[in-house]
Amino acid sequence: MPSVEFIIDGMPVSAQTKNDALKAAYCKKVARVAQNAMAGSLPYVVPVRLDVKIFYVGGVKPDNDNVTKLLQDVFEGIIYANDRQIHDTVLMRRDIDEPFRMSGVSPLIAFALTGNTPFMYIRVTTEIDRAVIE
Numbered sequence: 001m002p003s004v005e006f007i008i009d010g011m012p013v014s015a016q017t018k019n020d021a022l023k024a025a026y027c028k029k030v031a032r033v034a035q036n037a038m039a040g041s042l043p044y045v046v047p048v049r050l051d052v053k054i055f056y057v058g059g060v061k062p063d064n065d066n067v068t069k070l071l072q073d074v075f076e077g078i079i080y081a082n083d084r085q086i087h088d089t090v091l092m093r094r095d096i097d098e099p100f101r102m103s104g105v106s107p108l109i110a111f112a113l114t115g116n117t118p119f120m121y122i123r124v125t126t127e128i129d130r131a132v133i134e
Contacts, residue, residue, distance in 0.1 A: 002044065003125035004079060006037035007108050011118045012054060014066035015073070027074050034078045034122075044080045049088040049128045053109065053121040055096050064091050071122070079124045088128055 013026035052071060054062050068091055072083045080086070094100055096116060102109075112119045 002041075003123060003127060004034075004037045004041075005106060005108060005121070005123040006033055007112045008033050008120045008122065009112075009117070011056060012062045012067040012120055013070065014063045015070035016063070016066045023070075027070065030071065030074045031078060034075055038079060043077060044085065044124070044126055046085065046126050047087040047128055047130065048080050048085050049090070049125050050075075050086050051090045051121075051123040051125075052092070054091075054093040055109075055113065055120070056093070056118045057096050057116070061095075062093065064093060067120075075124070087130060 008030055010029075013023055015023075017023050050068075050072070052068055054064070054067065056062055068089065072086060076083050096113065096118070106121065106123070109121050112121065
């Protein structure tokens with residue numbers, strides 16, 4: 001089944017930020033990274049699952065809901081045709097400075113963690129079983 005995964009470097013920006021310039025620049029960055037990851041493929045037109053893993057460094061924790069909403073909006077027309085296609089969303093947030101154990105993680109995450117700087121791992125896949133609730 002088709003899927004795409006990629007890393008977005010830096011702290012995520014909330015959809016609710018009052019700094020319009022920051023939000024616009026971040027949306028442009030996210031769109032560029034998503035377009036590069038899709039490598040010219042057309043957006044998916046079937047149900048998808050969105051996995052978001054946020055890795056931050058101490059201080060202010062990113063707002064899960066507002067970060068995810070911004071991503072869903074930016075990915076529309078790039079990764080999927082419409083955000084109504086998102087049937088499953090899995091969200092995780094971790095402080096890089098706190099101890100944690102990794103199991104079966106993407107090599108992209110393992111490599112990004114070596115930088116010890118904030119990032120987000122994104123995976124969108126059409127591989128979902130809508131008949132199963134986990």
